[in-house]
Amino acid sequence: xxxxxxxxxxxxxxxxxxxxxxxxxxxxxxxxxxxxxxxxxxxxxxxxxxxxxxxxxxxxxxxxxxxxxxxxxxxxxxxxxxxxxxxxxxxxxxxxxxxxxxxxxxxxxxxxxxxxxxxxxxxxxxxxxxxxxxxxxxxxxxxxxxxxxxxxxxxxxxxxxxxxxxxxxxxxxxxxxxxxxxxxxxxxxxxxxxxxxxxxxxxxxxxxxxxxxxxxxxxxxxxxxxxxxxxxxxxxxxxxxxxxxxxxxxxxxxx
Amino acid sequence: xxxxxxxxxxxxxxxxxxxxxxxxxxxxxxxxxxxxxxxxxxxxxxxxxxxxxxxxxxxxxxxxxxxxxxxxxxxxxxxxxxxxxxxxxxxxxxxxxxxxxxxxxxxxxxxxxxxxxxxxxxxxxxxxxxxxxxxxxxxxxxxxxxxxxxxxxxxxxxxxxxxxxxxxxxxxxxxxxxxxxxxxxxxxxxxxxxxxxxxxxxxxxxxxxxxxxxxxxxxxxxxxxxxxxxxxxxxxxxxxxxxxxxxxxxxxxxxxxxxxxxxxxxxxxxxxxxxxxxxxxxxxxxxxxxxxxxxxxxxxxxxxxxxxxxxxxxxxxxxxxxxxxxxxxxxxxxxxx
Numbered sequence: 001x002x003x004x005x006x007x008x009x010x011x012x013x014x015x016x017x018x019x020x021x022x023x024x025x026x027x028x029x030x031x032x033x034x035x036x037x038x039x040x041x042x043x044x045x046x047x048x049x050x051x052x053x054x055x056x057x058x059x060x061x062x063x064x065x066x067x068x069x070x071x072x073x074x075x076x077x078x079x080x081x082x083x084x085x086x087x088x089x090x091x092x093x094x095x096x097x098x099x100x101x102x103x104x105x106x107x108x109x110x111x112x113x114x115x116x117x118x119x120x121x122x123x124x125x126x127x128x129x130x131x132x133x134x135x136x137x138x139x140x141x142x143x144x145x146x147x148x149x150x151x152x153x154x155x156x157x158x159x160x161x162x163x164x165x166x167x168x169x170x171x172x173x174x175x176x177x178x179x180x181x182x183x184x185x186x187x188x189x190x191x192x193x194x195x196x197x198x199x200x201x202x203x204x205x206x207x208x209x210x211x212x213x214x215x216x217x218x219x220x221x222x223x224x225x226x227x228x229x230x231x232x233x234x235x236x237x238x239x240x241x242x243x244x245x246x247x248x249x250x251x252x253x254x255x
Numbered sequence: 256x257x258x259x260x261x262x263x264x265x266x267x268x269x270x271x272x273x274x275x276x277x278x279x280x281x282x283x284x285x286x287x288x289x290x291x292x293x294x295x296x297x298x299x300x301x302x303x304x305x306x307x308x309x310x311x312x313x314x315x316x317x318x319x320x321x322x323x324x325x326x327x328x329x330x331x332x333x334x335x336x337x338x339x340x341x342x343x344x345x346x347x348x349x350x351x352x353x354x355x356x357x358x359x360x361x362x363x364x365x366x367x368x369x370x371x372x373x374x375x376x377x378x379x380x381x382x383x384x385x386x387x388x389x390x391x392x393x394x395x396x397x398x399x400x401x402x403x404x405x406x407x408x409x410x411x412x413x414x415x416x417x418x419x420x421x422x423x424x425x426x427x428x429x430x431x432x433x434x435x436x437x438x439x440x441x442x443x444x445x446x447x448x449x450x451x452x453x454x455x456x457x458x459x460x461x462x463x464x465x466x467x468x469x470x471x472x473x474x475x476x477x478x479x480x481x482x483x484x485x486x487x488x489x490x491x492x493x494x495x496x497x498x499x500x501x502x503x504x505x506x507x508x509x510x511x512x513x514x515x516x517x518x519x520x521x522x523x524x525x526x527x528x529x530x531x532x533x534x535x536x537x538x539x540x541x542x543x544x545x546x547x548x549x550x551x552x553x554x555x556x557x558x559x560x561x562x563x564x565x566x567x568x569x570x571x572x573x574x575x576x577x578x579x580x581x582x583x584x585x586x587x588x589x590x591x592x
Contacts, residue, residue: 053459075455075459079461091453091455091456093448093449093456095452095516096449100445100448103445104446104460105460106442107442108461111442117444119437168460170460
């Protein structure tokens with residue numbers, strides 16, 4: 001196994017009862033790759049994300065994050081290893097403010113114990129102050145630093161998606177899993193998101209794996225693509241290779 | 256836009272201290288001076304432990320977003336733990352009271368751990384049923400452990416000492432509210448809130464949801480245990496049938512009426528709901544009808560509770576006033592220019 005891969009899946013698969021949702025999924029993602037995962041609806045893309053983040057337990061195969069086998073880990077520990085994700089159907093903490101949302105992402109980084117919270121020890125004040133500064137830094141990527149007092153649930157749709165990305169980034173991941181980040185965005189917003197994803201990739205030096213239906217976005221920023229159909233990987237390669245791959249064309253157009 | 260005026264933290268603490276001391280001195284002097292009679296003092300003490308019960312239940316219902324129906328169980332555990340400890344009386348009075356309260360809290364907290372771990376696997380209706388069963392088990396156990404609790408005849412409390420004096424109850428209420436406040440305004444509190452809003456997202460942010468759910472249960476049970484001890488100290492005889500399902504429902508009613516997730520709401524609702532029955536005494540048999548009608552109307556016209564999710568902060572109100580004054584002045588200056 002190569003050291004430079006931040007994420008590696010070997011023969012990953014899961015069955016729900018008799019139904020095989022994902023089978024023999026192999027992928028290697030380098031430390032600063034932007035990798036796209038595409039496929040028709042119901043192909044199993046989100047299931048792959050749930051397998052990677054341990055929301056589902058894989059039936060077969062294994063996932064390595066930075067060379068560490070995640071076999072016996074749960075979602076929390078997978079996150080500590082460096083896997084952070086966003087969700088297809090937005091899962092923000094609706095009743096909390098933007099600032100609090102991102103601070104939940106910083107939960108493990110803040111790290112003071114219960115006693116220092118109860119007695120308001122200096123470590124509490126220091127960590128809270130630092131965390132608030134970090135929140136502003138992170139939000140400024142998307143120009144959202146003026147929104148910290150807003151309730152997350154009251155934000156417009158596009159901002160909610162961006163906030164989810166910021167919250168995921170707050171956990172200092174090695175690889176960011178984005179599940180349809182551009183869903184519901186207009187073309188101008190999608191363009192901006194594209195630039196932001198590239199910025200995040202360069203600034204934080206982290207890998208990005210993204211599921212997306214917007215082909216302009218996918219072809220524009222992904223260095224490599226994997227195509228999933230009926231739970232099977234049908235193609236892997238550069239955007240140009242994928243576009244001319246007959247199996248992919250068949251999966252999409254049903255020719 | 257002008258920079259907003261913010262009251263610095265030490266000043267906020269000073270304001271809160273003054274407020275707490277003011278209420279303490281005002282109420283205490285009224286009780287000692289005879290401004291408040293025995294009956295009124297008893298009501299205030301009752302309001303006190305209902306406040307603790309409500310704010311502690313609010314941790315689970317309001318902050319963690321679960322629905323337990325066995326809060327009277329934790330209260331009963333605390334009440335009996337303290338009462339049995341106080342019967343043996345091997346410490347000087349003040350130390351005895353404090354030790355009894357702590358023991359009540361710790362024992363109830365252990366029961367919270369006991370019920371919190373299996374309860375983790377369940378949500379919503381299922382958790383309600385499980386905790387309901389737990390509450391009943393506790394009550395039946397107390398009735399049947401005759402050698403320890405004197406069963407259904409009730410446990411006689413020592414007469415010589417006044418355990419739940421106004422001062423003790425007041426201090427407990429204040430400490431409870433501060434305790435919950437400092438926890439909720441920390442990373443631990445945010446973790447609990449995040450579980451309420453979205454458990455899967457909380458986990459994917461690295462929040463150990465198992466730990467925080469159990470912790471919320473234990474803290475809630477610990478405080479309910481202390482309230483139980485105060486309850487025990489307020490009566491001459493401790494009867495197990497008091498800690499039945501209706502008691503749990505009453506506490507839940509206070510929390511819902513005050514507004515889920517609002518500590519200030521719980522405090523206000525505890526006061527209102529405890530005092531109202533006494534206020535309605537002249538209406539005799541009709542009082543329960545009026546009481547129930549008020550609850551129904553309240554839920555129809557303000558389902559989010561008295562306070563919604565609002566929490567009281569004198570400092571924040573002062574800040575708003577000061578900012579308002581500043582902006583007025585600023586406005587005038589602009590006009591001159």
